[in-house]
Amino acid sequence: MNSPFGLFMPGKRPGRWPGTDCSVETDLVAVAFSGGLDSTALLHATARLGMRVLALHVHHGLQQQADDWAAHCEREARALGAGFACTRLTGAPAPGDSVEAWAREGRHRALHQMARAAGADLLLLAHHRQDQAETFLLQAMRGAGLAGLAGMPRAQWRDGVCWARPWLDRPRALIRAYAEQQGLRWIEDPSNGDGRFARNRLRQAVWPAFPAAEAGLAQAARWVQQADALAAEVAAEDLARLASAERLDLTQLAALSPARASNALRAWLATHTAAPASLVERLLAQWRPGATQSWPAPGGALHAYRDGLYWSAQVPQGQAPMPVDLSRPGLYPQPGWGGAWLVEAAAPGIATARLARLVQRARGGAEQFQRAPASVPRGVKKACQEAGLPPWRRGGPLLFDGDLLVAMAGLGMDARAFASQDEPQLSLRWLDDSALPQREGAMHSAA
Ligand SMILES: Nc1ncnc2c1ncn2[C@@H]1O[C@H](COP(=O)(O)OP(=O)(O)OP(=O)(O)O)[C@@H](O)[C@H]1O
Incomplete structure (x- = not known):
C-alpha cells in the first residue's frame, strides 16, 4: 500500500513537499511525534522516503504514563532509523488557565526550539482532515471570524521553520488503514476520551451521527481560507490609501x-x-x-x-525618575514609554556633557517649555496644544538636567538648554515606536 503521501511522493532532495507548498533548504526533516496513531504513521511514511528524519517528542509532564510514552517514542524512532529529541515542559498552567492551551503553547515552543537546534527547517505535523473538520466546527461554535474558521494552514513559516501538515486533506480512515497494514504500534492516550475537553465531546457526538461530514467541513475550511486571503488583499489595498x-x-x-x-x-x-x-x-x-x-x-x-x-x-503609571546617558549618537529605546530618543550630530543641540547626566521622568504638571531662543517659556499644556500634540501624547517622557527641562517627547528640545555654538553638542528627537522600524540600524541601550 502506498503511504498516505499518495501520488505526491516527494523526491529525496530537499524541495517542495507534498501538499505543503513549502520549499525547504535542508535535507533534515523533523516530525512532531506524539506516539499516537497519526504521527506514528507519518514518521513511518517519512522515514521510508530515505531522508534524514528527526522525531521530536514533547513530554508535557501532565500524565503518569508520560515517561513511558517518551521511552516508547524513542524506541520507535530509533527502530525506524530516525534521530530522536525530547523536551520535558516545566511549570504548570496558572490557576484558572486552560490546561490544553498551556500544553499547546509549551509544545509549540519546544518543537520550534528543537527543530531550530537540530538545523531542520521543515517540521511535519500529522494533522489530518478530521482534525481540520473538528477545528472548523469548534471555531464556528465560538463565533469565530474568517481567520478562525479557516482552520489550520497547510504550511506556514514561523521564525525560520516551515510548519507543514502534509496530510491535512487525507481522511483519517486512510491513515489508520496504513498504520494497521504496516503493523505499526502506537499509544492510545486515555485523555482522548476525556469528556471534559470540548474536542472530545464533539468527536463523540458528531462523527457517529455524521460520518460523511468530515470531507464537507474540511472543504468549508478551504473556502474560508480563500475568503480570508481575499479579505487580507482588500485590506492591504485599502490601508495603502487610508x-x-x-x-x-x-x-x-x-x-x-x-x-x-x-x-x-x-x-x-x-x-x-x-x-x-x-x-x-x-x-x-x-x-x-x-x-x-x-x-x-x-x-x-x-x-x-x-x-x-x-x-x-500603555505607559506604566508612576514610572520612577531614571538617570539616562544620551551623550553619544544613536537610538535609545525607552521600554514602557512607547518610543525612543534619537541622538544625532546636528545643531542646535544640547551640550554632550549635559546629555551624560540627564534624568528622565513623566510630566508633573507645573513644567514650562520654551520652543525657540527668541520665544518665551510657557506652560507645557499650552505648548502641546500649539504643537498640535494629541492629548494622549502629552505625558512625556521629559528629560531634565537638574531643574532645567532639556527636552520633552513630542515637543523637542527646550531652547533654554541649547549649547553655545562652540560647545560639543548633539541634537535630540523623540520617535514613537510606530516610526521606529526603518531606523533599527543604530541601537544603544540607554541604561
Ligand atoms: N507530545 C507531542 N510531541 C510531539 N508532537 C506532538 C505531541 N502532541 C501532538 N503532537 C503533534 O501534533 C499533532 C496533532 O496533535 P494531536 O493532539 O491531535 O495528536 P495526538 O492525538 O496526540 O496524536 P496523533 O495525531 O499522533 O494521533 C500530532 O499528530 C503530532 O504531529
Whole structure:
C-alpha cells in the first residue's frame, strides 16, 4: 500500500513537499511525534522516503504514563532509523488557565526550539482532515471570524521553520488503514476520551451521527481560507490609501461599505493590539467626525483625534525618575514609554556633557517649555496644544538636567538648554515606536 503521501511522493532532495507548498533548504526533516496513531504513521511514511528524519517528542509532564510514552517514542524512532529529541515542559498552567492551551503553547515552543537546534527547517505535523473538520466546527461554535474558521494552514513559516501538515486533506480512515497494514504500534492516550475537553465531546457526538461530514467541513475550511486571503488583499489595498504606520484616516474609512470598513479597521488594529471583534463594531458605531475620543484596548488605547485614529501603548503609571546617558549618537529605546530618543550630530543641540547626566521622568504638571531662543517659556499644556500634540501624547517622557527641562517627547528640545555654538553638542528627537522600524540600524541601550 502506498503511504498516505499518495501520488505526491516527494523526491529525496530537499524541495517542495507534498501538499505543503513549502520549499525547504535542508535535507533534515523533523516530525512532531506524539506516539499516537497519526504521527506514528507519518514518521513511518517519512522515514521510508530515505531522508534524514528527526522525531521530536514533547513530554508535557501532565500524565503518569508520560515517561513511558517518551521511552516508547524513542524506541520507535530509533527502530525506524530516525534521530530522536525530547523536551520535558516545566511549570504548570496558572490557576484558572486552560490546561490544553498551556500544553499547546509549551509544545509549540519546544518543537520550534528543537527543530531550530537540530538545523531542520521543515517540521511535519500529522494533522489530518478530521482534525481540520473538528477545528472548523469548534471555531464556528465560538463565533469565530474568517481567520478562525479557516482552520489550520497547510504550511506556514514561523521564525525560520516551515510548519507543514502534509496530510491535512487525507481522511483519517486512510491513515489508520496504513498504520494497521504496516503493523505499526502506537499509544492510545486515555485523555482522548476525556469528556471534559470540548474536542472530545464533539468527536463523540458528531462523527457517529455524521460520518460523511468530515470531507464537507474540511472543504468549508478551504473556502474560508480563500475568503480570508481575499479579505487580507482588500485590506492591504485599502490601508495603502487610508493609513500610515501612525494614523488611520477615519473620514475615508467611514466612506467605505460597512463590511469593507470593518475589514480594513481589523487589519490596521491587528498591527497594534489583539482587539476583540466587539471593539471594531463599537469604534465604527461611536466615532463622530471632529470629536476627540478614546477606546481602551489590550496593551494600550485607541484615540480618535482630528479625524484620524491613533494607537498609544500603555505607559506604566508612576514610572520612577531614571538617570539616562544620551551623550553619544544613536537610538535609545525607552521600554514602557512607547518610543525612543534619537541622538544625532546636528545643531542646535544640547551640550554632550549635559546629555551624560540627564534624568528622565513623566510630566508633573507645573513644567514650562520654551520652543525657540527668541520665544518665551510657557506652560507645557499650552505648548502641546500649539504643537498640535494629541492629548494622549502629552505625558512625556521629559528629560531634565537638574531643574532645567532639556527636552520633552513630542515637543523637542527646550531652547533654554541649547549649547553655545562652540560647545560639543548633539541634537535630540523623540520617535514613537510606530516610526521606529526603518531606523533599527543604530541601537544603544540607554541604561
Ligand atoms: N507530545 C507531542 N510531541 C510531539 N508532537 C506532538 C505531541 N502532541 C501532538 N503532537 C503533534 O501534533 C499533532 C496533532 O496533535 P494531536 O493532539 O491531535 O495528536 P495526538 O492525538 O496526540 O496524536 P496523533 O495525531 O499522533 O494521533 C500530532 O499528530 C503530532 O504531529
